[in-house]
Amino acid sequence: VFSKEVYINHWETTKDRYREYFNKNLSKNDVIQQDFSFEKYVERTDQFYTWVLEHVDWKSYDIIGFTLNYGQLLPSLAIAKKIKEIDPEKIIVFGGSRTVGELGKRVLDVFNYIDFIVSGEGEEALFRLTAEYPDYKSIPHLIYRKDGEILWNNSDYYIDLNTLPIPSYDQFFEELSKTSKQIQQVFYDKGRLPVEISRGCWWNKCSFCNQKTIHPIYREKNIDRFIEEIEWLADRYKIVDFQIIGSTLPRNHRLFLKKIIDLDRGFTFIAETRADQLKSSDYTLLKNAGFSIIQTGIESFSGNYLKKMKKGVRVIDNIATLKFCKENGITNFYNIIVNYPNEEKIDFEETKKNIQLFKQYLDLPNICQLRVVYGSEIYDNPESYNIEKLYPSEIDTIMHPPEILEKGLAYVYDFKTKQKVEKHDWNGFIEEQKKEQKLYSVYKKGDQPDINMFQFYFIDSRNFLKIYDKRDLDNVKIYNLNKLERDIFLACIDIISLHELKKEFSQIPDFKLTAILRTFEQCKILFRENEEYLSLPLNHRILTHKELPKKLDSSFCYSTEIQKTL
Structure with a gap:
């Protein structure tokens, strides 16, 4: 809906497509659909847009930065455009996964109210931008304009995570204190503070992932530094729940977990893990260290499919992960990725066969339809995956005018295959298994075990x-x-x-x-x-x-x- 602030004419000519897309996707949720119409959605979006512009003292800042993931490009463009209209002297900087590499150069080329883009991590670039503003060539990862050209200071310099200061959340908690008691209660009941443990991925080979484009080099934070950070944050903000930021646990995960256990401070964590990284005893350590929820990159129960994905794990690793999680009472929210352009019947049948072994007693997956993302191996080598043509996703064609997308600004792509691929009812199969699993549920009575x-x-x-x-x-x-x-x-x-x-x-x-x-x-x-x-x-x-x-x-x-x- 922020499209109306960025592309006024496009919004007017495609409003009906917006409404159709909104209703189609909202129809899956009857409760929301009853109370939240498209018109109400537009009204709320307008209110938020106005609130952001009026409740931030933009005049007090010289440099204004926006961190973008996929969904934040359009809102950020809308707000940045308005700020620039009010005060053209403000310096607007974009960064994040949505503007990395060549994609960032294209964004800067199209939107003249953006002054700079940082490709990849931004601590060093932003610091130098404030201190050495005229000397663009000295700033690593910066994308900028010079003499009508878009230049990118591509660099192999990556910061040591242990040299970064502990993040301050003072402003967040100050603003939280001004909200309603209900909102504060929700945060203190379910909210978590993010704590970074690593950047990038040491595997870095999965064909669907673009992590290598965002963070080409894998780095871990020192374990003692991580411990220092969570203790400082806990003491300062009186919070015990954390979200670990990183694609997996550190390589010396046993020392990492034992040091958390030795703290004995009742901390809880959510983290991402790799299926082939841990043994049965490690999951007991995870549980004792306060890891009640994890997300493992399982992606498939077909060995054939896992090879297409270049996951580097096996079906047996994935089943072991779910078994050990269930034994230790750890909830594992995981996906299986489907709709690969070279998907075969064996991928579907092998997955069905293997899920039959554990569908009654282990956690079942969520289905994730493949979307080709900028910078992934599939994006870079579509012909190797039976792709004839990549084209922007449906929502991108609604949000952005064709002339914008023609300049390569899309981040998520659909595809046309060279050879016809048989469609398989993945959603129907998993829903059937989940219904069947409910039949096995017998509720606990008295002192008997569940x-x-x-x-x-x-x-x-x-x-x-x-x-x-x-x-x-x-x-x-x-x-x-x-x-x-x-x-x-x-x-x-x-x-x-x-x-x-x-x-x-x-x-x-x-x-x-x-x-x-x-x-x-x-x-x-x-x-x-x-x-x-x-x-x-x-x-x-x-x-x-x-x-x-x-x-x-x-x-x-x-x-x-x-x-x-x-």
Whole structure:
């Protein structure tokens, strides 16, 4: 809607398209749709635009900066344009992922009320811009105009994160104190302070991601410096909840987690993780350190699809992550990416097959439709991914006039494939699994454990091991494993190779070991990927930290007479 302030004529000619797009997307939420019309949305947007212009003392600033992600370009353009109209002497600086590299040069070329753009991280560039304003050539990552040309000081200089000052949130909390008690209560109940641990990605190969364009070099903050920062922020603002900013945990994650645990200050964290980075014991450390919610870059349960994505992880890594999270009571909000331009039937079928193994007892994914973003490998090499043509996304064609998009200002792209790709009902499949999962929910009664957590678990009794498999309510199974089977099963708690298993169980013939593994796999209590193995049931000791009742009340049990002995 900010388009009306940036492209007045375009807004007038495309208002109906805006309304249609708004209604189409809002129709998915009946509650909002009832009380929030397109006209109301426009009215609220106008109110916000006016409020920003009137409630900030723009005259007191010489340099005014805007940090942009994808959705902030148009609002920032609208406000910057108005500021420049009021006072042409103000210096307007844009930065953020939406204006990185060549894309930033195009933005500066099109919008003459922007004076500078910082491509990538901006601490050093902004500091030098204030101190050495006329000397543009000395400022790394700065994009600017000179003699009718757009120049970019592309640089391999990247700041040491440990030299940065601890961020001050004084102004934020001052403004928060002036809001209603309801807003303050929501923040102190659910809000978190961001704390940076790293920039970039040490893997940096995923075909859908443009992290390498934004932060080409991976760097971590020193662990002791991170600890110092969260303690300072906690003491200053009396807050214990933090959002860790970084694409994954630091490489020495065990030391990192143990130092947080040693603080014993009740901190909680949300963070992103990699599926192949952690073992079962690490998730217990995560839980003890206060990580109640994480987001793992899982992206797929198809090995074929993961290769297309160049994720560098396997399906077995992804399943292990979800298993360990469930055991430790850690919520994992994750996506699977679909709609690749070279998606195949095997990608869909393999995902369906693997999800069948855990759909009843592990967290299910959200579906994320692929959008090709500027700077990703798919964007740079579309022909390698069955793409004939990239074109701006639907919302961009609504927000921006064609003559603007023709200059390469789009950030998100749709595509036309060279060869026809079969469409698969990913959303329908996942929704079906989520509905089915609800059927397995049995609510806790009295002092009994929540049986929903124990649909597929094992109890280790040292000389034997029992596995309770209630994934199929019509065919509940209980497996009794003898001492040898128990030892082999427990060896597969973490992912382990056949070679390692043979070495660990060298006292038995290879054929006997492989026969036991094959039986486990046939009973679907073990997952195999190539020659790597992972046990699937949850460990009830980690789940409950207490023994199950010797006999479950019949109202909590799924009726069965089947007991299988391996």
